[in-house]
Amino acid sequence: MRKHHQCPPAPDYTRTCIVMFGVNLAWFLLLIWALWGLAAGALAGWLVHRLIARIRPG
Template sequence: MQNLPGAAPDFKNACVVLFGVNITWVLFVLWAIWGLIAAAALGWCINRVLTLFEARRD
């Protein structure tokens, strides 16, 4: 019996979900330590970076 190479599994959905879970706990920890303004500022910065990645992709 031969082991033929197959297609690699698509982990994109798992990556997106875990990114959401990780960013959620990071924002909660930041909020607990430095307050809501710091958490909101980090969220805004992450949004800007993702917008730049999206613009560069198009």
């Protein structure tokens, strides 16, 4: 039986998660821009900004 104190700590993927969120957001906004134009991409970016500001603590 394996003892718990021999397990290595779990890696911290916080930075990776934040970077991938940015990458996914960028391609999503570029896709909207390519399909429907700059105004739709800007509107989508503004909506995402409002959602993030709403859930941000403080």
